[in-house]
Amino acid sequence: MPLDFLTLMAVMATNLFMISAALPLIMGRGVSRAARHVQASLLLQAVAWAAIIASSSLWDQALSTLSIACNAAAQWMLYRALEEWLGPRPLPRLLLVLVIAAPLGYTLGFGHYAWRVGWANFLMAAILCIVARATLAPVVESSLRWRSLLLGCLLTSAAFTLARGMLGAFTDQYPSFRTPHPVNLAAAMATNVSLVLGTVALLVAWRAEAEQKLRTLAMTDGLTGLLNQRSFAQQGASLLAHAARHQLPVTALMLDVDHFKQINDTRGHEAGDRALQLFARLLGDTCRSGDLIGRLGGEEFGVLLLHNSAPAGMAFDRRLRRRLHAASVAELGFALDYSAGLATPAPGETDLAALMARADRALYEAKTAGRGRLVAAS
Numbered sequence: 001m002p003l004d005f006l007t008l009m010a011v012m013a014t015n016l017f018m019i020s021a022a023l024p025l026i027m028g029r030g031v032s033r034a035a036r037h038v039q040a041s042l043l044l045q046a047v048a049w050a051a052i053i054a055s056s057s058l059w060d061q062a063l064s065t066l067s068i069a070c071n072a073a074a075q076w077m078l079y080r081a082l083e084e085w086l087g088p089r090p091l092p093r094l095l096l097v098l099v100i101a102a103p104l105g106y107t108l109g110f111g112h113y114a115w116r117v118g119w120a121n122f123l124m125a126a127i128l129c130i131v132a133r134a135t136l137a138p139v140v141e142s143s144l145r146w147r148s149l150l151l152g153c154l155l156t157s158a159a160f161t162l163a164r165g166m167l168g169a170f171t172d173q174y175p176s177f178r179t180p181h182p183v184n185l186a187a188a189m190a191t192n193v194s195l196v197l198g199t200v201a202l203l204v205a206w207r208a209e210a211e212q213k214l215r216t217l218a219m220t221d222g223l224t225g226l227l228n229q230r231s232f233a234q235q236g237a238s239l240l241a242h243a244a245r246h247q248l249p250v251t252a253l254m255l256d257v258d259h260f261k262q263i264n265d266t267r268g269h270e271a272g273d274r275a276l277q278l279f280a281r282l283l284g285d286t287c288r289s290g291d292l293i294g295r296l297g298g299e300e301f302g303v304l305l306l307h308n309s310a311p312a313g314m315a316f317d318r319r320l321r322r323r324l325h326a327a328s329v330a331e332l333g334f335a336l337d338y339s340a341g342l343a344t345p346a347p348g349e350t351d352l353a354a355l356m357a358r359a360d361r362a363l364y365e366a367k368t369a370g371r372g373r374l375v376a377a378s
Ligand SMILES: Nc1nc2c(ncn2[C@@H]2O[C@H](COP(=O)(O)OP(=O)(O)OP(=O)(O)O)[C@@H](O)[C@H]2O)c(=O)[nH]1
Pocket: 223, 256, 257, 258, 259, 260, 261, 262, 264, 268, 269, 270, 271, 272, 273, 276, 297, 298, 299, 367, 371
């Protein structure tokens, strides 16, 4: 079956334009930054392929330079999407330099065919390798499946781009972009397939991002960003089981802001919300990593301090109280105070509900004893 190179390219450019038009419709408004980067990347690729096809009939230098600039920029946008999904990625500066240098060197050396083809393809291959590298070693948890698929697509494209560069720079078998050389035809086929598979990988990545957002939303309290009651109970039970297994000390605290209704009534609901946010932030600042904090009700918070026995829990309370008094006056314009109850599990105890109920009873004692204090369960 004869394969016409330009037809393959035209099909790919058409597909890319269709996908670029369809994606915003499928994804809808208000999508994440990563999704917007992906949309931009696909559109830039579509323009790049359309420009290279058009360059064979008019404005050769301008359109082929535009094509390389768009292709490089498309990879930059894809890299930015990967940064959003996977955390900081390696070699961002080098990538940016290559993205700028690829079209610049190409157009400056346009008069010399071997130079411009070698330059543009070698730099594009390097760009593709850096983006492929960016799919590895995520800083945040991410599925290996879509990343492997994207990695495969990018490495395949990089290999063919490199092969084109070698042919153009060091042989006379690649006299033009449309040459029906077997490597060129295979590259066009592979790019078409990579486009489809790469788009699938990116859609799966986008879905994974949406799922993660939903999971976070279901686990956290919208106002303070702390764990909500349900996830505090789930994660608290695991923490308690872990502590019991390894015989680690744990201290549980129940904390409740004092006279909170009065704050709402006299200063307004918004001031009350800001007070809760400040309290939550200071709780986070006073805890160490591995501790658990949750908003268990309106102005009631639960804390599980790992590696801490009762005296350390009391020291935690003193630190928090000091910080709260200073920060509430400075940031809210009035002093905020709270009552707290403290309880520690018996050796081997893993019943979180019973432990928190003891801390809650101690909290009630703190309230009835005049508020603004900590009471330890006996
Ligand atoms: N601003 C604001 N208020 C809330 C929120 N959730 C609950 N509340 C209010 O918190 C108040 C809690 O009042 P109470 O349970 O009487 O507690 P309190 O006034 O702090 O009294 P003590 O705990 O006995 O010191 C109620 O008025 C609730 O409407 C919230 O998310 N934001």
